[in-house]
Amino acid sequence: MTEYNPLKIEQKWRDRWEKEKAWNVDLKKAKKPYYNLMMFPYPSAEGLHVGNVFTFTGVDIHGRYMRMRGYDVFEPMGFDAFGIHSENFAIKQGTHPQKETEKNISHFREQLKNMGAMFNWDHEVDTSKPEYYKWTQWLFLQLYKAGLAYRAKAPVDWCEGCKTVLADEQVISGKCERCGTDVIQKELEQWFFRITKYAERLLGNLDKLDWSEAVKVAQRNWIGRSVGTELEFRIKNLESRIKIFTTRPDTLFGATYLVLSPEHEHVPSFMFQVSNRKVVEKYIGASKNKTELERTDLAKEKTGVELKGVTAINPANNEEIPVWIADYVLSNYGTGAIMAVPAYDERDMEFAKKFKLPVSDAPLVDKEEIVSRVGGEKKVNYHLRDWLISRQRYWGPPIPIIYCNACGVVPVPEKDLPVLLPYVENFRPTGTDKSPLANVEEFAKTTCPKCGGEAQRETDVSDTFLDSSWYFLRYPSTEFDDKPFDEKITKKWLPVSMYIGGKEHSVLHLMYARFVTMALEDMGYFDFQEPFLKFRAHGLLIKDGAKMSKSKGNVVSPDEYFDAYGADVMRMFLMFLGPYEFGGDWRDEGIAGIARFLKRVWTLSLKLKIENEKRKAIDKNLKSHTNGLEKLTHKTIKKVTEDIEKLQYNTAIAGLMEYVNTLTRYTIYDIRYTEILLKLLAPFAPHLAEELWHEALGHTTSIHSEPWPTYDPEKIIEEKVQMVVQVNGKVRGEIEVDADASEDMVKNIALKDEKVRKWLDGEPKKVIVVPWRVVSIVT
RNA sequence: GCGUCCGUGGCGGAAUUGGCAUACGCGUAUGGUUUAGAGCCAUAUCCUGUAAGGGUUGCAGGUUCAAAUCCUGCCGGACGCACCA
Numbered sequence: 001m002t003e004y005n006p007l008k009i010e011q012k013w014r015d016r017w018e019k020e021k022a023w024n025v026d027l028k029k030a031k032k033p034y035y036n037l038m039m040f041p042y043p044s045a046e047g048l049h050v051g052n053v054f055t056f057t058g059v060d061i062h063g064r065y066m067r068m069r070g071y072d073v074f075e076p077m078g079f080d081a082f083g084i085h086s087e088n089f090a091i092k093q094g095t096h097p098q099k100e101t102e103k104n105i106s107h108f109r110e111q112l113k114n115m116g117a118m119f120n121w122d123h124e125v126d127t128s129k130p131e132y133y134k135w136t137q138w139l140f141l142q143l144y145k146a147g148l149a150y151r152a153k154a155p156v157d158w159c160e161g162c163k164t165v166l167a168d169e170q171v172i173s174g175k176c177e178r179c180g181t182d183v184i185q186k187e188l189e190q191w192f193f194r195i196t197k198y199a200e201r202l203l204g205n206l207d208k209l210d211w212s213e214a215v216k217v218a219q220r221n222w223i224g225r226s227v228g229t230e231l232e233f234r235i236k237n238l239e240s241r242i243k244i245f246t247t248r249p250d251t252l253f254g255a256t257y258l259v260l261s262p263e264h265e266h267v268p269s270f271m272f273q274v275s276n277r278k279v280v281e282k283y284i285g286a287s288k289n290k291t292e293l294e295r296t297d298l299a300k301e302k303t304g305v306e307l308k309g310v311t312a313i314n315p316a317n318n319e320e321i322p323v324w325i326a327d328y329v330l331s332n333y334g335t336g337a338i339m340a341v342p343a344y345d346e347r348d349m350e351f352a353k354k355f356k357l358p359v360s361d362a363p364l365v366d367k368e369e370i371v372s373r374v375g376g377e378k379k380v381n382y383h384l385r386d387w388l389i390s391r392q393r394y395w396g397p398p399i400p401i402i403y404c405n406a407c408g409v410v411p412v413p414e415k416d417l418p419v420l421l422p423y424v425e426n427f428r429p430t431g432t433d434k435s436p437l438a439n440v441e442e443f444a445k446t447t448c449p450k451c452g453g454e455a456q457r458e459t460d461v462s463d464t465f466l467d468s469s470w471y472f473l474r475y476p477s478t479e480f481d482d483k484p485f486d487e488k489i490t491k492k493w494l495p496v497s498m499y500i501g502g503k504e505h506s507v508l509h510l511m512y513a514r515f516v517t518m519a520l521e522d523m524g525y526f527d528f529q530e531p532f533l534k535f536r537a538h539g540l541l542i543k544d545g546a547k548m549s550k551s552k553g554n555v556v557s558p559d560e561y562f563d564a565y566g567a568d569v570m571r572m573f574l575m576f577l578g579p580y581e582f583g584g585d586w587r588d589e590g591i592a593g594i595a596r597f598l599k600r601v602w603t604l605s606l607k608l609k610i611e612n613e614k615r616k617a618i619d620k621n622l623k624s625h626t627n628g629l630e631k632l633t634h635k636t637i638k639k640v641t642e643d644i645e646k647l648q649y650n651t652a653i654a655g656l657m658e659y660v661n662t663l664t665r666y667t668i669y670d671i672r673y674t675e676i677l678l679k680l681l682a683p684f685a686p687h688l689a690e691e692l693w694h695e696a697l698g699h700t701t702s703i704h705s706e707p708w709p710t711y712d713p714e715k716i717i718e719e720k721v722q723m724v725v726q727v728n729g730k731v732r733g734e735i736e737v738d739a740d741a742s743e744d745m746v747k748n749i750a751l752k753d754e755k756v757r758k759w760l761d762g763e764p765k766k767v768i769v770v771p772w773r774v775v776s777i778v779t
Numbered sequence: 780g781c782g783u784c785c786g787u788g789g790c791g792g793a794a795u796u797g798g799c800a801u802a803c804g805c806g807u808a809u810g811g812u813u814u815a816g817a818g819c820c821a822u823a824u825c826c827u828g829u830a831a832g833g834g835u836u837g838c839a840g841g842u843u844c845a846a847a848u849c850c851u852g853c854c855g856g857a858c859g860c861a862c863c864a
Contacts, residue, residue: 172859172860173861213783214783214858214859217783217859218782218783218858218859218860220782221782221783221859221860221861222859224863226864228864244864245863245864246864247863295862302862327862328864330862330863330864332863333863334863337864338864339864340864341864345864346780346862347862347864350862351862381863381864382863383860503859504858504859506859507859507860540858576791576792576803576804577791577792579792582784582785584791584792585791587790587791589790589791589805590791590804591805592805593803593804593805594804596804596819597804650791650792650793650803650804651792651793653803653804654792654802654803654804655803656803657803657804658803723799724798724799726798728844729844729845731799734799765844766844767844768844770798770845773795773799774798774799774844774845776844776845
């Protein structure tokens with residue numbers, strides 16, 4: 001009998017599958033389309049790590065299972081190749097991002113092929129290729145036409161490490177999501193997408209989505225809907241009024257001062273009136289130079305300065321109250337100004353104490369009444385900000401806009417797309433507020449598409465997250481070079497049937513993709529608002545308690561495991577590690593257990609072949625175990641099926657192990673059971689299952705095109721059931737009863753049981769029978 | 780501070796959702812096969828006790844015939860948001 005040689009059989013089947021294009025689906029003719037999507041990787045120089053394999057294996061098992069359930073499963077793969085990460089790495093290496101990316105992608109592709117997943121390589125996407133980013137630019141233009149892309153001067157987050165501005169979502173606790181540098185504020189003219197216009201819809205639709213609850217909660221929090229009131233405070237001796245936003249108009253009588261953010265629009269006009277002008281100007285200047293972290297750190301003491309000579313009037317009681325400037329009030333939320341009610345707000349109290357401001361504990365009043373009396377206006381605010389998409393970097397799609405001296409802002413005509421990213425040697429960030437492309441004259445200088453006059457190109461590129469906000473629309477339509485996505489194909493394949501990815505994208509990619517989809521739907525490109533009807537977050541595979549990353553030096557490559565054990569063992573081992581949706585700490589201690597298991601399957605199946613050839617009578621044990629085994633078979637099908645549906649791969653594998661243990665223990669070589677075993681195993685260990693399906697069972701077609709085994713619920717029903725008997729909460733005996741025995745019958749059997757009687761003293765007070773489980777006796 | 784989740788053997792983790800806690804696997808021990816090792820096979824493996832028994836799911840209570848599971852309060856850990864008015 002031949003030894004199980006995983007490397008040999010895996011190579012053999014991968015070659016054959018590739019040759020036969022086994023995983024391609026006819027996208028036009030497919031009857032039961034199932035779009036099985038995973039978040040595409042960024043092709044890092046370190047190559048694929050075990051965390052990627054963990055993630056993709058889980059998705060692939062789902063896809064293979066759905067395929068056996070009769071669906072036409074489309075499982076594409078691609079590369080999120082543009083972006084600061086690739087560019088930074090090229091800078092470090094002294095190479096060029098384009099060369100670096102090409103090299104990394106081909107390495108990644110080879111590694112991915114070793115996984116034995118059913119990726120459809122004919123539909124590969126690479127976001128850094130002109131044939132892709134042409135359509136990213138097209139998307140920008142559509143958003144521009146729809147009034148959803150605008151250019152504005154605003155205080156924006158700037159990362160000095162990455163030398164670019166960042167979107168709100170890419171600032172984590174005041175630090176850059178990429179490099180961890182403290183983010184500072186700059187006043188710059190930048191391109192934004194009006195995602196806030198969709199705040200209400202992004203929030204409302206969440207209820208309808210079948211998504212991991214944690215991700216929905218994160219999105220709800222990020223959108224941060226808050227219902228309140230806008231009130232106006234008059235300024236004494238001046239025409240101007242200050243608008244504030246509050247969720248507590250009922251505390252208006254207790255408002256003893258106003259606080260404006262340093263960037264508040266009215267501040268300059270107050271300066272003529274202010275007696276301590278120098279101090280105020282100094283304060284405003286200082287807060288400008290603070291990093292986001294310094295401004296928002298809760299541990300820091302609040303700072304502020306009074307606008308001496310400016311007095312506001314509380315509309316509730318007409319009392320004169322002072323006006324302060326403090327940077328704990330944010331300019332980009334609400335109206336950038338608040339009424340301070342120290343008696344009812346901790347932060348205001350802290351501030352009032354420090355600066356010895358009066359505190360009034362005026363009682364609360366009726367909300368509705370006070371709002372109508374002082375003329376307040378109901379207002380909904382969101383934490384969500386518009387999506388800043390300009391990046392002062394090189395490795396991204398140029399924003400397709402031209403500035404004409406005569407015509408102003410002119411979008412690049414669609415026929416002129418793509419605006420090619422020029423290959424330049426000096427691609428390094430400039431550190432000014434301009435992209436390195438600004439120094440490339442042949443690129444920057446152009447003519448106006450409208451008037452033909454002299455014009456300048458926009459030299460910023462767009463955010464990487466724009467590339468990934470629509471890649472799932474491109475996958476099925478990669479063969480079309482005259483449109484981003486084909487109408488018919490899109491109608492057939494979208495929305496995505498199942499999307500699996502990391503929680504870290506809860507408010508980044510997943511929010512952006514939803515926004516882009518909604519915007520395109522509004523433009524009439526298709527008729528669905530939500531791109532991913534079902535989303536599941538997988539767990540994160542970490543190493544020594546930390547996320548795998550090159551900087552920490554804890555990246556584990558799958559290659560040595562593929563070489564030593566083969567892909568099937570690696571796949572199953574990763575899935576057996578723990579619940580897929582939890583992830584865990586990587587260690588390879590138990591991998592031998594999976595190797596042993598697959599070897600046992602191998603031996604079992606080949607012995608079956610030998611026994612069949614000899615035409616020998618099946619082992620005499622078989623007869624006596626047939627009944628029990630048939631039951632176990634149906635139970636195993638049920639368990640594995642249900643566990644796969646719930647992405648609980650670890651317990652599905654445990655179920656398969658128990659099944660194999662039983663088959664081995666009783667040396668049962670029966671083709672019916674082996675066929676079922678191999679089918680249940682096929683999504684997990686696709687190569688081994690295929691090899692044995694052909695070589696041991698003699699089939700000539702692929703096991704991966706076989707229908708998934710079904711179980712008969714009738715066959716699982718037991719005729720006899722074991723029940724535990726408890727006396728006063730302690731297990732004192734075990735009885736076997738007919739499955740359909742009545743409660744009284746069970747009760748009688750339990751009370752007659754010898755072991756149980758030892759613990760009984762006279763008549764029991766109470767007997768509770770839980771059918772099929774337990775008899776509980778209270779004395 | 781707010782939100783979400785978690786705490787079970789030496790280790791990764793199971794537990795039909797309130798019904799025999801520790802499935803499955805790792806590791807370990809003993810035995811078998813073997814010149815030897817590797818491998819494979821068998822048996823054992825929560826604690827305590829010779830045994831009958833008793834105890835055990837981070838800690839302390841509570842509800843219940845019955846709690847890893849529900850409730851309350853602590854302790855510890857992970858993640859997300861965070862001066863959002």
